Amino acid sequence: MAAATPRIIVVGGGLAGLSAVIKIAEAGGKVDLFSIVPVKRSHSVCAQGGINAAKDLKGEGDSVLKHFDDTVYGGDFLANQTPVKNMTAQGPAIIDLLDRMGVPFNRTPEGLLDFRRFGGTLYQRTAFAGATTGQQLLYALDEQVRRHESEGKVTKYEGWEFLSAVLDDNGVCRGICAMDLRSMEVRTFPADAIIICTGGNGAIFGKSTNSVVCTGSAQSALYQQGAFYSNGEFIQVHPTAIPGEDKLRLMSESARGEGGRVWVPNDKHDKRAAQSIPEGDRWYFLEEKYPKYGNLVPRDIATREIFKVVYEDDRGIDGQPMVYLDVSHLSPERLNKLEGILEIYEKFVGDDPRKVPMKIFPGMHYTMGGLWVDFQQQTNIPGVFAAGEADYSIHGANRLGANSLLSCIYGGFVAGPEAMKYATSLPAQAGDGGHAAEKQRQTEFNSMLLNNPGTENPFKLWRELGETMTKHATIVRYNAGLDEADAKLVELLDRYRNVNLSDKSQWANTSFAFTRQLWNMLQLGRVIVKGARLRDESRGAHYKPAFEKRDDERFLKTTMAAFKDGAPEITYQEVDTQFITPRPRVYTST
Amino acid sequence: MAAAEVTTPKHPASGRTITVKVKRQRTPDAAAVTETFAIPYRPNMNITSVLGEIALNPTTTEGKGTTPIAYDANCLEEICGSCAMLINGKAMMACSALVDKLTGPDGNGAITLAPLSKFPVVRDLAVDRSVLFENLKRVKAWVPVDGTYDLGPAPRQFPQVQEQRYPLSNCISCTICMEVCPQFNDATGFVGAATIAQAKLFNMDPSGAVLKEERLRALAGGGGVQECSFAQNCVQACPKQLPLTEAISDMGRDVFVQQVKDFFRR
DSSP: OOOSSOEEEEEOOSHHHHHHHHHHHHTTOEEEEEESSOGGGSGGGGOOSOEEOOOOTTSSOOOHHHHHHHHHHHTTTOSOHHHHHHHHHHHHHHHHHHHHTTOOOOBOTTSOBOEEEOTTOSSEEEEOSTTOHHHHHHHHHHHHHHHHHHTTSEEEEETEEEEEEEEOTTSOEEEEEEEETTTOOEEEEEOSEEEEOOOOOGGGGSSOSSOTTOOOHHHHHHHHTTOOEEOTTOEEEEEEEEOOSSOOEEOOTHHHHTTOEEEEESSTTOOSOGGGSOGGGEEOHHHHHOTTTGGGSOHHHHHHHHHHHHHTSOOSGGGSSOEEEEOTTSOHHHHHTTHHHHHHHHHHHOSOTTTSOEEEEEEEEEEOOEEOOOTTSBOSSTTEEEOGGGBOOSOTTSOOTTOHHHHHHHHHHHHHHHHHHHHHTOOOOSTTTTHHHHHHHHHHHHHHHHHOOOOBOHHHHHHHHHHHHHHHSSSSOOHHHHHHHHHHHHHHHHHHTTBOOSOOOSSSOHHHHHHHHHHHHHHHHHHHHHHHHHOOSOBTTBOBTTBOSOOHHHHSEEEEEEEETTEEEEEEEEOOOSSSOOOOOOTTTO | OOOOOOSOOOOOOOOOEEEEEEEEOSSTTSOOEEEEEEEEOOTTOBHHHHHHHHHHSOBOTTSOBOOOOOOOOSSSSSSSOOOEEEETTEEEESTTOBGGGTSOTTSOOOEEEEOOSSSOEEETTEEOOHHHHHHHHHTTOSOOOSOSSOOOOOOOOOHHHHHHHHHHTTOOOOOHHHHTOTTOSTTTOOOOHHHHHHHHHHHHSTTGGGGHHHHHHHTSSTTSGGGOOOOOHHHHHOTTOOOHHHHHHHHHHHHHHHHHHHHHHO
16 A cells, blocks of 8 residues: 555756756655755856746737647647647746735736746747746746645755655556765655656756756666657857857847847948847847747757858858847846846956946757656656656747746746655555665765776766767757767767776765766767768758758657667657648748 | 858957866865966956856866856746855855956956855855745635636736835845845844735735735744844845845835734734
């Protein structure tokens, strides 16, 4: 018999994880919440522009069906439509809930929620709190979880890293194996179901807009334990990021939503200061090519256009890979709504974007692919659920701006109750459910690493990984380059066996934890590369010049990667297109 | 199209190096030592990229092999609040601390890095700041919603209220305001400016105000708002420019009014 009170483990304390925790606590379950960082510091905090929901408070005739259609069309029809339909239908209620939790959303003079326009839609559908919406949403959920924690319904394990799932002899999940990042102790924790909400995998690309913890390590570990990883090749490169030494800092789509314009000088060697170049000497290439959507075309399209202007037309500013994102013409009221992001630019670059156009370039930003889940957010491993950026659902081949915050909360709100339902009918485990064996497997891996007499510096291996992935598996993909990338990944996996830890201590050893993640990053890198290599078409963010057209006949299919004999094996699954018939995706005219 | 290259162009090596002195401590009980590193300079470097360079080649200026430096960091864009530390003696976020502004007028000054001084050291530059999260429990910094099911929209809120609440909600829990506060110490048990500002934030929320009296009582007495000596260090050091002294003085007044009310209710 199952325990009277289901015990659920949630891994990851961003929007998806916290949403799941709240639902479980509310339903009377017991939750253990695991997170590498204090949950209030999770990567959701970085989301800037807003959250979509078709509340139609601007008298435009917006509707949840239009939101549904925009999302499916924006994702180039690769997303299963049932969860997208459900998510968009729940959008307005989720916004109301966040409002009730005290999120300081911007307001209209009447005191109603204000909305702005985002990419890939013609409607003002995005609720926002300045330009720090993710931070405000994360805090609201964090506060609710703290309340449940103070009432004893939630136990937090902050500073613990998920290593693997504990699986019993039947392959059913019975808990997790995790490592305390201070004492480096490896322990297993029992659970009737687990929910993986560990976000994206930007670190595989070296520099990205993602946070340090976004390595994809947990998803990769589960893939290596038998979970399907789907649509790995779909990586969103955000059109407007600030190039930096240690990371690429996001410059939110809301800058364009509030009226920001992308341009380059007609003469790339124009010596005048950007702000003094007259209108006639500027090329607003997005507005010219996409008169209806203008600067607010979907991200994959804006990114490719910027890439083309720089590398094909050789029109980057001063010959450099950069274009202008200009908000200097906006009214003080509009600039005020962008304050948070303008401050970031000013702090890290030193110029005031209220006066001087910003210099930006595309940067790896979002992981559309992820753990395969069914419509109840359950992976193919019984008892392992996933939600948020860590799963593959909702966004298809390209995510629309401001849909991620919604999909995270929606996913958590589905996964929490579904995990509870699953747990209440779970038969009792036989023996120890695989706990001892899993702990031993992870401990052995640790001692192998610690005692390795090798010569490779893990941070150098990581740098090579990032450079390879960025070069071959981001905006433009060639089969020859992808083959080269896979060969490089195989080489790095081989060199990993020769890794040497300069720090072998067993206290707060961050480079040791990182080296563990690196193995998983390399394995997941192969999934991304192999999926891209085999998909001979162009769809959403996946673009191959040699196969410029979308090929529905061959590739209107979900990529399913399975870990077989130490390498990804790719199969395909039909996509649920029961509500909206796939049609050509053309933003120049529609 | 040309081969995809989405990285920053490499700046030519200038040959210049930056000297970085790091105060290190292997465990909470170990003695602190200082190690010095010479890092190749690149334009636009910040302190987190300097720490990344050390990890790539953990060797001191004396040529001694050492370990990568432990520190907390996550978003690297000054919004997660992780990487607060003492940089040239000043409490700052490492990600937004730019090397060019730290090496003195001739560009040759050494940069010193040390952990925050008011919190227990975990290792090197990483400290334990969980006291802040405990304090947030103490003042019930949340809106006690009835449930997460659909109960329709929240009460309307005028833009003026949102404009007052939003800056307070920008607190990133970095604890710099506590680090620089002369009153934040074991003797006073002061909760610190961040917690007081969050109490104000939730007292201003139309629904959060239901717990207003409980929050004010939690901030009354020892360790509460009265411990503030108005040194104003917090408001000057806050990386997100929160109106902290205003929040403390508003809450000080509200706490006093509440105490008087409670006194006559007895």
